[in-house]
Amino acid sequence: MSNVEIIKKDSGDIVDGLIRDLKKFQKQRDWEKFHTPENLAKSISIEAAELLEHFQWQKEYDSSEVADELADVLIYCIYMADAMDFDIREIIYDKMRKNAVKYPVKP
């Protein structure tokens, strides 16, 4: 069993709880109709730009504000995975496996 598979088993409950809470938040506000893949892809990009803005022209930043923008990106990513019927664990670990082949650890 690879390290990737070991981490995956340990993180299941945390990920499931996070997805459940985010979907509940979304449903309570009737936001599913707005959360199309296209709108969510745009929102991820917009929030990523807001994240980047904290590093524009300066080396100092407010870590609390950076955390807020990073959370916005992550939340929209989770909503997009849900809208696309992707299991975020599967797509992340599939990509990690591809990256492990592409970028092998040097002995």
Ligand SMILES: [Mg+2]
């Ligand atoms: Mg934001």
